Amino acid sequence: SFRYLPIKNLKQDQDGRLHFESAPWSAGLPLQMLEDKELRVPGESREAWLSEWHTDLEWLHALHKTRYSNGLIGLHEELARHTFGKLSVNDSGITSDERLMRRFLRRQRENIEADMLVVASDHWNFDVRGFNPGGNYGSFLRISTHSTFMLAGGDKTGIPRGLVVEEPYDSLSFVPTVLALTGNLRDDNNPNPVLWDKGFRRFPGRPVKEVLGKPENRKIVVTGATASP
Structure with a gap:
């Protein structure tokens, strides 16, 4: 989970430490969430909901139709620290x-x-080689981040035909969806043993479950969440 904290009077002292004060929610803040008419949050108070911690999925449901779409999620992916299993120095059994x-x-x-x-x-x-509004690979505006994900396959793939998915997803869902369709993903988003041994770990995105077909026809190879496949 992560949150958006409005601040003011940001300063850095001579020792490199940052100091700031919390600021109230108001119109005109970066990403312009509070005033956006397309913001979808439960309850009557937008300020209260926006001040709380939420998962990336909760933020996506609330923000994906706003002017800056999933910009907050993108900033978190870009600037936050993420753990890498293969780089853990606390694993037992590794040499000095x-x-x-x-x-x-x-x-x-x-x-x-x-x-x-x-x-x-x-x-x-x-x-200048392209005309994507807002910048190539560099804008959080919804018109730039909104993309189309289409799949086509034969009868044996189990992919539904003529299906329109209404649930919002982002590009992190692409790889897990393809791996699930090809039988290389467990139901806890970890890769199968072959990919695990090559260094892959749990994928952050959600498989697009609507295109995976009926549960009995899905090719997810292993069930259960454990430390390793």
């Missing part, structure tokens, strides 16, 4: 050299993590 190498690789990854994200304004574009 392996632990040192994992620390080195983690340091390399941390050194190239983004500190800020710059996107184009509406109707402007960073890449």
